[in-house]
Amino acid sequence: MPTTPTTSTTVTIPAPALCAVSFVGDSLGAGTLRNGLADALGRVGCPLVWKEAYGGMPIAVGATLLARAGTAPSNVALVMLGFHNARSEVFGGRFPARIDAVVRAAGGRVVVWPLLASTSDCSAGYKAALVRANDELRAATLRWPNLELVDYPAFLAPHPEYSEHRCPHLLPPGYGAAAAWLAGEVRQVVERRAGHPVA
Numbered sequence: 001m002p003t004t005p006t007t008s009t010t011v012t013i014p015a016p017a018l019c020a021v022s023f024v025g026d027s028l029g030a031g032t033l034r035n036g037l038a039d040a041l042g043r044v045g046c047p048l049v050w051k052e053a054y055g056g057m058p059i060a061v062g063a064t065l066l067a068r069a070g071t072a073p074s075n076v077a078l079v080m081l082g083f084h085n086a087r088s089e090v091f092g093g094r095f096p097a098r099i100d101a102v103v104r105a106a107g108g109r110v111v112v113w114p115l116l117a118s119t120s121d122c123s124a125g126y127k128a129a130l131v132r133a134n135d136e137l138r139a140a141t142l143r144w145p146n147l148e149l150v151d152y153p154a155f156l157a158p159h160p161e162y163s164e165h166r167c168p169h170l171l172p173p174g175y176g177a178a179a180a181w182l183a184g185e186v187r188q189v190v191e192r193r194a195g196h197p198v199a
């Protein structure tokens with residue numbers, strides 16, 4: 001009786017991504033999303049699995065939307081909120097509670113939140129609001145060990161050419177650069193927290 005030769009097939013199961021990202025943002029978040037954020041995250045091995053961003057998104061709405069992303073298989077919440085209504089939220093004393101609501105809505109995810117930065121055409125009052133908002137974000141890291149801040153002001157400061165001159169919005173190349181920078185920052189945060197070396 002003839003025998004059929006057997007062949008062995010090795011099935012390679014890809015390793016799970018070190019990170020998967022849910023993203024919520026206001027107009028600056030929407031700008032980065034339109035200019036390559038998903039691709040940039042994919043290139044660093046942190047696929048974007050859920051997103052919601054639009055101009056004028058209040059922080060409270062962002063928190064509500066992020067809570068609805070609870071079924072998305074992600075371990076990172078990338079948050080680009082706080083630029084809209086910055087003065088009223090900060091000087092009205094509501095910003096710390098807004099931060100808490102967003103981080104609470106993220107559940108067990110690591111929350112990566114860029115510090116807020118102004119462009120040169122922003123008013124003195126708006127710039128002052130962002131300085132105070134950033135102080136309140138830093139204070140929130142003491143309440144929320146899963147909150148990680150990344151230095152968007154340091155990224156933006158050397159690049160006045162990114163500004164659209166419509167405070168605090170950027171031109172498409174600026175948003176594209178910000179998207180690539182954000183993706184790298186997300187990856188570094190996740191690697192650091194996982195105990196992996198960061199190049």
